[in-house]
Amino acid sequence: MAENSEPSYDDQQEIEELISSLPKRKGWHSSGLTLYQNFWYSSKFLPGVISFQRHFLARDSDVLIVSKPKSGTTWLKSLAFSALYRAQFNPSEANANHPLLYSNPHALVHFLEQKYRGQPAGQVPDLTGFANPRLFATHVPYDSLPESIHRSHCKVIYICRNPLDVVVSLWHFVAQVDAGDRAGGWSSMEEFFDNFCQGIDGYGPFWDHMLGYWKASQERPEKVLFLKYEDLKEDTAGNLKRISEFMGVPFSEEEERNGVVEEIVKMCSLSSLKELEVNKTGRSISSFEDKSYFRKGEVGDWVNYISPSMAERLKNIMEETLSPFGLTFRIN
Template structure:
């Protein structure tokens, strides 16, 4: 395979820099306290407090990492960022993108493929949770293989300026909000069981938060539209994917992802079935059965790896939402998204 970039072995664990190397850490702490005190706040669903920052609602416990990322990250032209709202196919996209990008070092058929021993969230860390979200230490970004591969839940218009000013590429995946809400409501009790009463009443409560726009990293319609518009304006820098399309044609969309990242599959690779091997390696059924994804914690929300693999079905919302709940959300989708040509199949 002929790639035009260096691609060294990813470190087994990212090298960390101790707290004394943080830029003006003490000043940042003071600024952060003052900033938090000055910003609008609302009660959250899974987070006790949501903070309105850069025009989106940020869970209070993630805010320090988000703020540090926005202040200190400098994008490189070769960087690739995977972006999404929570529970939109994040783990799957990470596995697919990593496997396609690093396939010259780790062929999908290799017994020592990193996915065999590491959760996708460890291989493609979040800026706000992992890189800038670890108290007292910072991951050394110089230890990453080039092109560097990162992830974030932050809206497009709220990303650090260097992302838009550089040649950095962004791959965004979104999912029908109806299924996203159901998926999140199965995930929530494993993250914050003390905040979860269970049952349809809890789902209705979370739906209300989403409809009012006070959902984590939301409003969801602004989140989707930000990346949607950017993909129309700069298709060479922002690739917009729908989870439903990825499920329907995983191989075809994997080819799009690889080409967008600058590592297109060669004709020889296609003949040899490399695309199909990656699809199989990264499938939900394959990932769920790996021992590493049955145990351990990747450091995101401090939850067990197994919580990131449920059904992954399209249209499962019909088994959990009442018609009135679905209609409430569909009206907002029609009002907020449809005028810009962004629609989802809901039936």
């Protein structure tokens, strides 16, 4: 597909009128949530989603990381970046100049809807200057991705996580970021959980988000790689090799002998990233502090926060919506 290097422009008024006409619910930003194409989006971020959807031109060499929020996005970004660009940036401990040591993963792998949202009114970003292969990210559901992504041969890597852990991680994230902007938000974990179970949260319902990419990965395995956070935790090195091969940059036998895989795994671990000074201050995305992306990252931590009755409700939803399609999660 030919790329247009000239800036494109949205009909800003049309987008604003469209958003104003859509169903609304309260959310953890005071702007609330808006229902668009059967998914709930932060009203604050939706203009960027629509602009991205209308104007992004994919290249066949692009790699796109996708997730529902709080499913291991930051970790996957760091792993994919380190593997894809390892020829330019040696991941060895001796390399003190590796970008991950002085830049947050979200500053290195941009969310496309945020890039489009962050432009002057009506203007969209010119991404043609990015060298191949380009590595981007998004939270947008599969069916709502730009047509250029569906038509191209670009690669999509999707990561999901046990919804029980996702809802807890989301709640903690909500509790610590932009507390002053939560006037329209949920008042308690129980209320937040209830809305999550109804599918009313950012980029929800979670089951439709997961199933869109799950089905695509089965229909087009050369196009969509589907990962589970729990599997990545259990065998990070093995899955990193799988990710690299899928991106078209498999590790050589020499690299494996020299411990390159292990170097990347170590550098990108939550414990390593969390201790870096760059991840303790600043905002790679204007709405969120970088430190908010690093909490526990544990599998099964939900048992410390969710009551048995709440857990049973969510398990039943997972059984009804995901299991019929063969998508299951191990429950501790």
